[in-house]
Amino acid sequence: MPNPSTGHDVANRERGTSADEFFGGQSYVEAFAPGRVNLLGEHTDYNDGFMLPVATPQATTVSIGHNDQPVFELYSATLGCSVTFRRDEAAPKGFARYIEGCIRLLQERDADIPNLRIHVNSNLPLGSGLSSSAALEVATLRALRELTGFELNDRDLALIAQRAEIEYAGVMCGVMDQMASSLADSEHMLFIDARTLETRLLPVPGGSEIIVIDSGMPRTLAGSAYNERRAECEAAAKALGVVALRDVTDVAKVEALPEPLRKRARHVVSENNRVLEACKGVSPERFGELMNDSHFSLRDDYEVSIPELDELTALLRESDGVHGARLTGAGFGGAVVALCRPGVGAAAGAAVVARFNTGGGRHAALLLPT
Numbered sequence: 001m002p003n004p005s006t007g008h009d010v011a012n013r014e015r016g017t018s019a020d021e022f023f024g025g026q027s028y029v030e031a032f033a034p035g036r037v038n039l040l041g042e043h044t045d046y047n048d049g050f051m052l053p054v055a056t057p058q059a060t061t062v063s064i065g066h067n068d069q070p071v072f073e074l075y076s077a078t079l080g081c082s083v084t085f086r087r088d089e090a091a092p093k094g095f096a097r098y099i100e101g102c103i104r105l106l107q108e109r110d111a112d113i114p115n116l117r118i119h120v121n122s123n124l125p126l127g128s129g130l131s132s133s134a135a136l137e138v139a140t141l142r143a144l145r146e147l148t149g150f151e152l153n154d155r156d157l158a159l160i161a162q163r164a165e166i167e168y169a170g171v172m173c174g175v176m177d178q179m180a181s182s183l184a185d186s187e188h189m190l191f192i193d194a195r196t197l198e199t200r201l202l203p204v205p206g207g208s209e210i211i212v213i214d215s216g217m218p219r220t221l222a223g224s225a226y227n228e229r230r231a232e233c234e235a236a237a238k239a240l241g242v243v244a245l246r247d248v249t250d251v252a253k254v255e256a257l258p259e260p261l262r263k264r265a266r267h268v269v270s271e272n273n274r275v276l277e278a279c280k281g282v283s284p285e286r287f288g289e290l291m292n293d294s295h296f297s298l299r300d301d302y303e304v305s306i307p308e309l310d311e312l313t314a315l316l317r318e319s320d321g322v323h324g325a326r327l328t329g330a331g332f333g334g335a336v337v338a339l340c341r342p343g344v345g346a347a348a349g350a351a352v353v354a355r356f357n358t359g360g361g362r363h364a365a366l367l368l369p370t
């Protein structure tokens with residue numbers, strides 16, 4: 001029967017089989033990796049810029065044991081779907097590609113990978129913008145590292161995970177998701193410099209709570225607009241005579257550019273400056289203002305918002321105890337994030353979702369706090 005998520009025939013649809021049931025007494029190793037939500041620094045990664053993601057408490061678990069057949073046998077309890085492919089053949093399209101990429105890229109580095117049985121489970125929503133794909137790659141690489149004893153530091157692991165997503169799953173992605181999944185935790189923000197790959201864990205201002213709401217809006221325009229914005233940023237950098245927009249720190253420098261390059265560059269330069277200010281240890285209130293400014297910049301200059309994301313963030317800003325809110329991820333649908341006083345997130349988030357969904361036809365959902 002074709003699997004709706006992978007588009008491929010699947011032999012086994014025992015949805016929800018646990019790792020213990022899957023391995024049936026056979027020994028296996030297990031590794032976890034979280035998803036991420038980006039607090040500040042959007043559309044900056046491909047401009048060699050800065051970002052501030054936090055790991056989610058939700059995570060993906062990958063369990064790996066030996067296989068006595070010359071195949072890789074994969075099972076996702078999340079999808080209720082299994083895929084088997086021979087060691088010497090490519091994996092079919094779908095979730096197996098992310099895992100295959102991790103295996104092949106380790107083999108390329110001369111890791112001795114045996115025939116494997118792999119079980120995947122997750123409490124992350126798939127495709128909602130919390131980066132379940134990076135969590136899948138990072139958890140797979142962690143489990144492979146443990147099983148084989150292959151030496152790999154967490155930063156290199158993130159870079160291999162990113163390559164797996166680009167080269168095997170065919171998704172052009174920056175490095176933020178995999179770096180966050182591999183190096184962040186849910187108590188800190190992870191400062192990432194996309195050029196130097198320097199990272200630093202920083203406290204979330206005032207121990208604030210994070211709200212994430214999935215707008216439920218389809219991200220139909222996301223792919224084409226993403227490529228268009230990337231091209232515009234490259235053109236703006238070229239016109240300004242710099243390698244990447246990260247090299248421009250004074251926002252006034254972009255004013256001479258023709259539209260729409262002026263607006264695009266103004267977003268990137270101002271967004272990088274917001275991240276750098278946020279890293280200096282600002283109050284939760286100031287951090288909230290920076291998030292609001294980020295949203296307005298993404299809406300007006302980068303033009304990647306939609307009315308529903310504007311509405312959700314406006315509802316969040318009106319809520320008691322919320323410091324600021326913005327769209328998170330590439331835009332055109334996906335999720336919004338807000339920072340709020342500790343303890344108010346669950347009620348504020350639920351109230352905003354209820355107000356937004358009033359009238360029907362809308363399917364926003366609270367993802368954080370859990």
Ligand code: ADP
Nearest residue numbers: 076078095122126127128129130131132133136
């Ligand atoms: P996001 O990373 O924002 O959740 P993506 O579209 O990048 O969204 O990644 C989702 C894809 O990653 C899924 O369609 C699936 O192919 C794969 N994936 C992630 N987590 C799992 C899982 N637990 N089981 C199977 N596939 C998964």
Ligand code: MG
Nearest residue numbers: 131132133134
């Ligand atoms: Mg992803």
